[in-house]
Amino acid sequence: MTMRRSFAVSLLGGLLLAGCASKQDVGPVSAPTTPASAQEALRPYYASLAAKLPVAPPNPALADDTTLTRIAFGSCINENRAMAFWDVIAAQKPQAFLLIGDNVYGDTGATGAADIPTLSASYRKLSSRQEFDRFRRSVPMMTTWDDHDFGENDVGGSFAFKEWAEKAYESYWSSSAEVRGRPGVYESRIVGPEGKRVQFILLDTRFFRSDLVRMPYRDPGPSLGWYLPNVDPKATMLGDAQWQWLEGELTKPAELRFIISSTQVVTSAHNFEGWTNFPKERDRLYRLLADKGVNNALFLSGDRHAGGFYKADVPGLSRPVWDFTSSSLNFAFGRGNNADREPDPARTGGFWAIPNFGQIDIDWSAKKVTLSLRRDDGSVIEEQLVSPF
Template sequence: MRPTLLAATALAALGLAAVPLMAEDHAQREDTPVAVSLAPDQLLAPYYAELRKKVVMPEAGPTPALSPATTLTRIAFGSCNHQSAPQHMWAQIAAQNPQLFLMIGDNVYGDNGWDADAGLESLRRSYALQASHPEFSGFRAKFPMMATWDDHDFGLNDAGGSFPMRRWGEELFETFWGSSDAVRSRPGVYDSTITGLEGKRVQVILLDTRFFRSDLKRMEWSRERPPLGSYLPDSDPAKTMLGSEQWAWLKAELAKPADLRILVSSVQVITDAHQFEGWTNMPAERAKLYDLLADREDSGLVILSGDRHAGGIYKAEHRGETLWELTSSSLNLAFGNDNDRSTAREPDPARTTKFFSVENYGLVDIDWKTKQLTMTLKGNDSGTLAQQAFTW
């Protein structure tokens, strides 16, 4: 359903018809309509104020604080975790003993069964169900966690900044994950932290590729649908992935002293091999990201992404630097177990490995003596699917 239609449906259900307001200015006739200046998500604010008093906001439960002095040597991450699917991967990840775990999007599938209600009740129920799993709560109680979102826990498949319920989705997210005061103080859920003493400082940057993102450019309808998505690259300079405030924030974060940076994007960054969601949808925005990364305060860098229900390792060259990206997806919602078929279906010169469609999670290991980073994709039995090491 289109965001404009969603807005009209939600507002009508609440008795807030999305029609022009009546002018109060005596210079105009009393019945002269004037344009509504509030966006649909702002018009819904009074409804959410009342809803907040009535519903229980699910919480993931306590997680240990990561000491700022910790020397990070192992970080795990994953994406695409369905609340109704088996939660067997948590024990396997725990066995790897990570110091930090990153949930990088589609952490629940809250849009499954959604009926366009403004309260996003299906998303709220999804969070509550996820919190009830002892495998998840036990893992979270032991290992520090950070999170960002993707479309299915933002509120709607492929949705972006025009999604009218985004602010309520944000409140559900921030309550569930126990977001920091910095995150709660601004629109969107982007976040950053620096851990470790000088010489061993790791900066983790979690981008929000949903809250501000412009609508995507779709292919025209045809009987022959493309096998790898339906979006086109959009060169419109007005389109944005991150929004001006988040871009400014990211520039400032990349100027901070750090020895290694881990940049998290819920959608893939480097690849052009498909027409699903990704930075490939907005090539000018990706070029801007690459330039910003190239201008960062001197440090190592690795990119982590999810979304695809398959995983692999990617690389790109930009201004004399090799950019590495590890995509890990899905924790428990894989779309197949034939890695060779997935690889053949999506040929990609930027991918250095097969495209692994089995359940998987990712590891980042840091050797501070040699300044070597090793990224590993682990399967649903914790066997190694792919691995790449590089020095910075």
Template structure:
């Protein structure tokens, strides 16, 4: 199928949508957004192609008491998939795939059909290791930029609706998720006294563009973004913020809150909640006001991981814990080098840069959970036990 530019697509779609217009009508017409103009194109495209679908996934009963929950991020579809067997060997009741689940933006030439993204998903659909894993371990999934479709992309990504359709079709999203823009989701598992609520945030679909550093001849070694105090900028968008407040008011004994990008740290200028400090303060305030429960934050994105803690004023001084795990198969550096490169008083461990996945083990009798990063052979790299 011949690929068309965004200009050609929107021009043609606009003509179809508008139809013949009189001189009087020109002033009365309301301009359509690029996403609205692209709708006829995508409706026709869906009639001509078959979107990839993930291998079948094991189910999980709502009354399942979670004692072991695994998670991971940054999984290149064409690299070794050996980590799936290591994760399965820990016997988690649930696995959270929390972003950059493939790298469908690599090689993308800007076509509106998001061909490389669909190809990345197709590769995953045919991956034996993922097929075997999904047949055993239930999964919940959110995205980050590379499987959203555009590096560091947010709400200004013109093709985000199509990307959402590809995501929801592949991973078999629930009717509730499909009924609204974005892919955020929450599920609660267990029985009274042992309820685990898993909240999967969408930090892509609604997120405002981040403020960039002023140009310098040398590229900043730890990212290009600077914090913005612009109150009009959002991380989650109004509807998701309202939904999150409602979810945090529900009963739970332990809440697992997933953000594809890091929340607590201030140590770098890559994407993180630090880039929108008013939004991060709002998050802390909502967390502090939640229905009484334990809590841990999970994040990815960084191609390195560690255990973080902070007691932010906006959270009424509560100690907040965050476990960052990245990557499953796309490491860039060594732990020694990365730890020295990014000093961080909020990170309590080395910055583990070799392949890793995260594990949260819950001891309901002791009312503790243990967070750990596991290496490519399942070995413990860092760990902390927290009471709740």
């Protein structure tokens, strides 16, 4: 019997026993309360667990006054596959690395147990990999999660075990007190002296997200995904608290901003996961950028097991908005350029389904940023030169 089932049986038994209390009992009998959600029902069980959660190797701090000229990022790491890419990225000498989702595949082989033992096992496996250990101890890192380290493929805020997944995430990545003190794993940081400040806004596109709308089943299935736009006015990508937080973050002074979303923002060319699933929420994001006059933001995204560059013209902004997708570090779903499979007017080049990482070089004197999608040997696949200042 899985923990999910055994816990449900235990909870039901408690409610039945409460309802069968003797009429001779002295004092009023309180009616049993029904948990408002699966998450609420599981909290007593989680509070009783004494499990020691895994912790990543120590990581050097990134000094607040660092003038950033090179950062790197990536997503989608299968902890059981080759990891030579870590040494390749380290050789590029990035000052920071952003790991932006599917940092392990912790849902592989999941049994439905509420403490998600496969997730803890995946974190431990990642820590055992020498290349990751070496990189983690030498390059400052920032992280957010996606579905496979959240707990289940394509799930969002209704995922029953999300609070334990959050606890495991915050334990492993040694999250800040600010992150630990609120639901979700979103956070922000500004690095650099005045005139060269870089803001990193790492969104949580899982913990609060509304359910996806799925197409009716058909055979053969659609080649570009099963999901339809969710147009429910109450549907959300970030949740109210994170939206309010994001608005506040965008008022902080910075010369350059990176908004990190685990799933793609700009493209609407597929029916897999992305902000395209919630068009009203994407419109809200664009309006927020325009209302705050944020012309200096670049989106970084992952999830797709392929990489590419995308841009969109947003009403109210004087420059195009770029979305740089890098995925996967070692788990690509192809052998080359899949552009013909997924035509996209928003994409500026190929759609590269080969192992890749993203590198970002900032030239403060020229006010230019070079975005380069790179193979796992460090060579350049494609580059884009942008002027977001």
